[in-house]
Amino acid sequence: xxxxxxxxxxxxxxxxxxxxxxxxxxxxxxxxxxxxxxxxxxxxxxxxxxxxxxxxxxxxxxxxxxxxxxxxxxxxxxxxxxxxxxxxxxxxxxxxxxxxxxxxxxxxxxxxxxxxxxxxxxxxxxxxxxxxxxxxxxxxxxxxxxxxxxxxxxxxxxxxxxxxxxxxxxxxxxxxxxxxxxxxxxxxxxxxxxxxxxxxxxxxxxxxxxxxxxxxxxxxxxxxxxxxxxxxxxxxxxxxxxxxxxxxxxxxxxxxxxxxxxxxxxxxxxxxxxxxxxxxxxxxxxxxxxxxxxxxxxxxxxxxxxxxxxxxxxxxxxxxxxxxxxxxxxxxxxxxxxx
Amino acid sequence: xxxxxxxxxxxxxxxxxxxxxxxxxxxxxxxxxxxxxxxxxxxxxxxxxxxxxxxxxxxxxxxxxxxxxxxxxxxxxxxxxxxxxxxxxxxxxxxxxxxxxxxxxxxxxxxxxxxxxxxxxxxxxxxxxxxxxxxxxxxxxxxxxxxxxxxxxxxxxxxxxxxxxxxxxxxxxxxxxxxxxxxxxxxxxxxxxxxxxxxxxxxxxxxxxxxxxxxxxxxxxxxxxxxxxxxxxxxxxxxxxxxxxxxxxxxxxxxxxxxxxxxxxxxxxxxxxxxxxxxxxxxxxxxx
Amino acid sequence: xxxxxxxxxxxxxxxxxxxxxxxxxxxxxxxxxxxxxxxxxxxxxxxxxxxxxxxxxxxxxxxxxxxxxxxxxxxxxxxxxxxxxxxxxxxxxxxxxxxxxxxxxxxxxxxxxxxxxxxxxxxxxxxxxxxxxxxxxxxxxxxxxxxxxxxxxxxxxxxxxxxxxxxxxxxxxxxxxxxxxxxxxxxxxxxxxxxxxxxxxxxxxxxxxxxxxxxxxxxxxxxxxxxxxxxxxxxxxxxxxxxxxxxxxxxxxxxxxxxxxxxxxxxxxxxxxxxxxxxxxxxxxxxxxxxxxxxxxxxxxxxxxxxxxxxxxxxxxxxxxx
Numbered sequence: 001x002x003x004x005x006x007x008x009x010x011x012x013x014x015x016x017x018x019x020x021x022x023x024x025x026x027x028x029x030x031x032x033x034x035x036x037x038x039x040x041x042x043x044x045x046x047x048x049x050x051x052x053x054x055x056x057x058x059x060x061x062x063x064x065x066x067x068x069x070x071x072x073x074x075x076x077x078x079x080x081x082x083x084x085x086x087x088x089x090x091x092x093x094x095x096x097x098x099x100x101x102x103x104x105x106x107x108x109x110x111x112x113x114x115x116x117x118x119x120x121x122x123x124x125x126x127x128x129x130x131x132x133x134x135x136x137x138x139x140x141x142x143x144x145x146x147x148x149x150x151x152x153x154x155x156x157x158x159x160x161x162x163x164x165x166x167x168x169x170x171x172x173x174x175x176x177x178x179x180x181x182x183x184x185x186x187x188x189x190x191x192x193x194x195x196x197x198x199x200x201x202x203x204x205x206x207x208x209x210x211x212x213x214x215x216x217x218x219x220x221x222x223x224x225x226x227x228x229x230x231x232x233x234x235x236x237x238x239x240x241x242x243x244x245x246x247x248x249x250x251x252x253x254x255x256x257x258x259x260x261x262x263x264x265x266x267x268x269x270x271x272x273x274x275x276x277x278x279x280x281x282x283x284x285x286x287x288x289x290x291x292x293x294x295x296x297x298x299x300x301x302x303x304x305x306x307x308x309x310x311x312x313x314x315x316x317x318x319x320x321x322x323x324x325x326x327x328x329x330x331x332x333x334x335x336x337x338x339x
Numbered sequence: 340x341x342x343x344x345x346x347x348x349x350x351x352x353x354x355x356x357x358x359x360x361x362x363x364x365x366x367x368x369x370x371x372x373x374x375x376x377x378x379x380x381x382x383x384x385x386x387x388x389x390x391x392x393x394x395x396x397x398x399x400x401x402x403x404x405x406x407x408x409x410x411x412x413x414x415x416x417x418x419x420x421x422x423x424x425x426x427x428x429x430x431x432x433x434x435x436x437x438x439x440x441x442x443x444x445x446x447x448x449x450x451x452x453x454x455x456x457x458x459x460x461x462x463x464x465x466x467x468x469x470x471x472x473x474x475x476x477x478x479x480x481x482x483x484x485x486x487x488x489x490x491x492x493x494x495x496x497x498x499x500x501x502x503x504x505x506x507x508x509x510x511x512x513x514x515x516x517x518x519x520x521x522x523x524x525x526x527x528x529x530x531x532x533x534x535x536x537x538x539x540x541x542x543x544x545x546x547x548x549x550x551x552x553x554x555x556x557x558x559x560x561x562x563x564x565x566x567x568x569x570x571x572x573x574x575x576x577x578x579x580x581x582x583x584x585x586x587x588x589x590x591x592x593x594x595x596x597x598x599x600x601x602x603x604x605x606x607x608x609x610x611x612x613x614x615x616x617x618x619x620x621x622x623x624x625x626x627x
Numbered sequence: 628x629x630x631x632x633x634x635x636x637x638x639x640x641x642x643x644x645x646x647x648x649x650x651x652x653x654x655x656x657x658x659x660x661x662x663x664x665x666x667x668x669x670x671x672x673x674x675x676x677x678x679x680x681x682x683x684x685x686x687x688x689x690x691x692x693x694x695x696x697x698x699x700x701x702x703x704x705x706x707x708x709x710x711x712x713x714x715x716x717x718x719x720x721x722x723x724x725x726x727x728x729x730x731x732x733x734x735x736x737x738x739x740x741x742x743x744x745x746x747x748x749x750x751x752x753x754x755x756x757x758x759x760x761x762x763x764x765x766x767x768x769x770x771x772x773x774x775x776x777x778x779x780x781x782x783x784x785x786x787x788x789x790x791x792x793x794x795x796x797x798x799x800x801x802x803x804x805x806x807x808x809x810x811x812x813x814x815x816x817x818x819x820x821x822x823x824x825x826x827x828x829x830x831x832x833x834x835x836x837x838x839x840x841x842x843x844x845x846x847x848x849x850x851x852x853x854x855x856x857x858x859x860x861x862x863x864x865x866x867x868x869x870x871x872x873x874x875x876x877x878x879x880x881x882x883x884x885x886x887x888x889x890x891x892x893x894x895x896x897x898x899x900x901x902x903x904x905x906x907x908x909x910x911x912x913x914x915x916x917x918x919x920x921x922x923x924x925x926x927x928x929x930x931x932x933x934x935x936x937x938x939x940x941x942x943x944x945x946x947x948x949x
Contacts, residue, residue: 030479030573032561039587042564043400058573060562061583063903065911075473089906157794162879162896164696164904187697190904198796198890199879201760201871201900202586208764212772213794223588317401318588356838360735366727367736370814371744373807374751380762381754429658436655445659451929452662457864458925459669460895462902463918467672494662498861499816502854506823523651537819544749544815551755554870554899578755585757600758607753611746 027055029295029302033067033080036166036221037282040103040319041080044310048302055298064166064190071097071285077295079285082166083190084264093287098337099263100284100303100330103311103319104254106222106245107170107278108232112210113137117149122236123178123269123277129217130158130175131182132196137215145236152215159209159218162199164190170280171219174268219278222246223318237277238269249276250320259326263333279320289338296339303334381604385597393598398564398580401589408599410566414481414575415603418560419546421485421570426492427542433493434500434538439526450501453494464491465555473559481567481574484560488549495545503537504530539618547607551600553578577603673922676915679908688916694881696901701913703920705881709798709891710924713873714866716802716887721809721866722859726848728810729817734843745818752811760875763804768795768876771803776888791886796878799887804876805869809862816861820854821847860932867925870899894921 031041038061045057062070064081071079072092084099109121125141128134134141138151161168169190176183186192198213200206203224210218210230222245225232234242243249253275257267269277284303290296307330311321322330392407399406433453437446468487473479507530515525531538556562561573562580577599584596674681680688684701691702728748732741772795783789824847832846848855878890879900894917905911 039401046400065904065906163900189697191696193695201874227588352838356840359840363727363731366724367731370724370728432655433659436659449659454929458867460868522648547753550753582757604750604753608750
């Protein structure tokens with residue numbers, strides 16, 4: 001028996017075994033974590049089921065903290081998070097965990113004043129509003145940024161997220177980046193000790209409160225503001241230009257953000273004339289050394305698809321795709337996954 | 340002359356009785372009104388998304404029309420079944436002990452324990468089931484979800500069973516024992532049968548109460564966008580799907596969330612009706 | 628329980644088969660005591676999880692009002708306050724309404740109407756909490772803010788309870804939404820209890836010439852008193868542990884305010900809010916300790932409720948009527 005015959009036979013056996021296994025039990029790869037990318041991930045997994053029917057990806061949005069916890073406990077095959085993992089948590093892992101950025105999104109400042117004029121705001125004013133220092137809509141600081149807009153003599157009611165969320169993390173990171181006082185007094189986290197205001201649960205909760213409370217100001221993800229037709233402010237970016245939140249201005253921020261080699265980055269207040277200042281990325285968390293070779297192989301195949309063809313699906317449902325330069329860097333990282 | 344004050348008093352009693360009846364009626368209306376409003380809102384927001392696909396299809400991603408929650412409906416029924424497998428025997432038999440055997444002191448402790456457990460927030464049950472099942476099995480599973488929900492059912496069923504058994508007149512017990520039947524047979528065949536409807540109501544209430552729970556399932560049953568036949572795999576559940584869709588930004592998904600909630604309560608109604616139908620007529624006399 | 632003892636005597640007079648009895652008693656006893664085992668399991672899991680925070684903050688955890696996840700300083704007092712107040716409001720609203728509804732359903736309503744109403748009420752126990760929450764922010768809160776609260780403030784504004792700015796989201800709104808959520812369970816259980824009151828009781832009272840209300844009060848309600856207390860405690864349990872819907876309408880401000888119009892925060896909502904996104908060990912541990920505190924609050928309120936019930940006459944009183 002020569003080697004070619006042997007290989008042929010082995011391949012045949014493998015094929016038969018593979019098809020039997022495929023028919024009896026489909027491979028299920030479980031992932032868990034951030035809520036923000038749930039729509040795009042579920043779209044990816046549904047589309048990918050048509051490309052490779054032998055594997056099913058099941059993703060559940062249990063929160064970024066949950067995603068980090070579960071990947072550390074190895075109860076899932078991959079995790080997902082809206083914020084990078086801390087060194088402290090990475091040290092707890094049984095192996096090296098890679099951060100794979102997938103898409104980015106913007107956080108917008110939304111408000112409820114009659115007539116819904118388009119407002120312009122800058123970092124310092126926003127900090128003062130959320131610290132409770134500016135309490136009226138017709139305050140001189142707001143008026144100075146918005147010449148020609150008639151601002152009501154109305155109390156400002158601050159609405160923030162009450163649940164821990166990547167959205168709050170991005171928003172407070174921005175406020176910390178533009179204001180030393182904010183950084184000292186409050187800081188940046190998924191939940192912080194808010195100096196003032198009401199807490200709404202989830203984007204829905206904040207959107208609902210802002211919509212129904214005259215004089216309210218809050219922050220939500222761009223998709224929510226668009227879907228709920230909420231007014232949102234143009235913000236002054238690091239270059240001093242007023243920029244409206246959009247998929248393009250977020251991608252622009254991604255392109256100019258300083259991204260280290262381990263992909264654990266913040267992209268708030270990124271430089272560049274068209275970069276939107278309050279935006280953030282979301283990551284998949286994956287062990288570099290996969291325990292199950294079959295699952296590892298499928299996972300890598302999927303990631304390669306997601307970061308190329310999958311990225312094209314992002315903008316149609318409101319996410320900013322990775323700029324090409326970063327895409328290539330991330331793909332190189334994916335190639336380092338061993339199984 | 341002596342009759343006069345008495346008839347006045349009598350009239351006052353009558354007026355008072357009518358007044359209290361009217362008050363009870365008003366209270367009932369006041370209770371039913373918000374419940375009716377919630378139900379009406381659900382129907383208004385969700386009925387439009389309920390169609391054949393909703394019961395037969397898997398969920399679709401954003402931007403694609405159609406899709407349903409078939410797997411979540413089956414998943415919820417599976418989880419309820421698993422929960423009942425734990426909650427019903429423990430709860431009902433525990434209730435029997437409370438009403439038939441326990442001394443005053445031990446009963447105090449058990450009752451107290453059940454009441455405390457009843458107040459444990461549902462997310463804590465999720466954490467406990469996560470520690471007991473998920474961490475051990477190294478994977479999320481339908482079993483873990485069933486355990487979390489089953490634990491939640493125990494105190495509810497135990498307390499309602501006890502209450503309805505206690506209300507079975509003691510004459511029944513004494514009569515049965517006097518006829519020479521052994522005590523456990525007396526309990527099973529006379530007491531429990533008499534209170535059967537009440538026990539069933541208790542179980543149904545407990546099932547209804549846990550059917551809509553999201554928090555204990557998040558870290559146990561986990562959810563699944565696809566079909567599963569393997570109970571040691573993550574499984575879909577309606578409340579989970581409703582929760583995820585309700586907090587999403589898309590109108591399509593919102594409609595589906597409301598529809599999911601509507602289906603969930605219709606499911607409870609349906610189970611309720613079936614059980615009522617089965618138990619109708621039988622055992623009706625004494626239990627009343 | 629005198630009658631149980633007399634039954635034991637009756638059983639001992641003519642023992643048919645003791646083996647079956649013993650086995651059955653043991654099995655039921657085992658099941659009943661499993662709740663105590665479960666308490667230990669829950670308590671242990673929560674204690675294990677909260678170890679770090681318990682050691683770092685000690686008793687200050689329950690008295691401090693500072694909750695700062697960035698600095699990792701944690702104090703739970705506003706949450707404890709909010710939990711107690713919102714549950715109390717809920718009970719004050721829900722209990723009379725539920726018991727009256729149960730009376731209406733068992734004693735007054737035309738028989739044809741009873742079952743459909745009961746079915747609807749039971750169904751509503753299954754509505755997911757998040758749905759009540761969304762209904763709360765989009766329907767209930769606007770109505771409360773525009774119509775209900777201003778009227779309350781106008782008539783009762785002299786009380787500190789009804790002063791201050793009206794946001795809509797508030798302690799009172801949370802109490803109301805919890806009340807709506809616990810009404811089904813209290814009503815259904817109460818009704819089951821009232822229904823089980825033997826007709827003989829009613830007939831005897833009627834026979835003595837009592838009016839309908841007197842029959843209800845003397846023969847039905849006092850007979851079922853203990854059972855009704857049980858129903859209320861079931862409702863209290865749910866009120867204390869309710870998370871998702873409360874979180875959406877309470878305003879989530881960790882602050883102790885006298886006004887019911889002011890936003891508040893509860894133990895269960897802070898867990899629901901922050902558990903999923905907490906990543907550092909100390910933060911998670913503090914949230915576990917919140918759960919532990921809630922557990923303790925539940926235990927304490929239950930002890931109080933039990934004491935209240937025994938002060939009212941307890942089990943003996945209701946059984947003695949027989």
